[in-house]
């Protein structure tokens with residue numbers, strides 16, 4: 740049940756991160772802080788998924804589990820920063 744919930748949330752988070760990144764590139768373009776942080780979140784999410792697979796393949800080897808949790812924290816921090824920067828630059832483009 741926990742594994743299933745984790746899988747469902749993984750899909751939901753991935754869809755939301757991809758949607759945010761596409762939106763940021765269309766709305767704010769480059770160079771822009773919102774685009775930079777949303778793209779960083781997307782790249783970190785890819786690392787997170789790979790680490791999730793490593794966690795399963797190594798049968799929850801401590802270093803893999805710890806790395807997976809550490810990157811999850813970075814994904815959260817990066818997504819939060821994207822939101823803060825987006826709220827801070829509402830109505831302003833290409834800054």
Ligand code: HEM
Pocket residue numbers: 742745746749752784787788789790791792794795799804807808811814
């Ligand atoms: C953005 C957040 C996260 C993503 C995208 C993600 C993604 C994944 C993926 C793709 C897998 C391998 C496939 C699977 O069995 O479901 C996995 C496995 C795992 N993840 Fe995550 N994960 C995230 C956050 C977390 C967090 C916060 C924790 C712990 C507090 C965690 C703990 C685990 C564990 C223990 C496994 C191994 C499951 C098993 O042995 O079946 N994950 N994760």
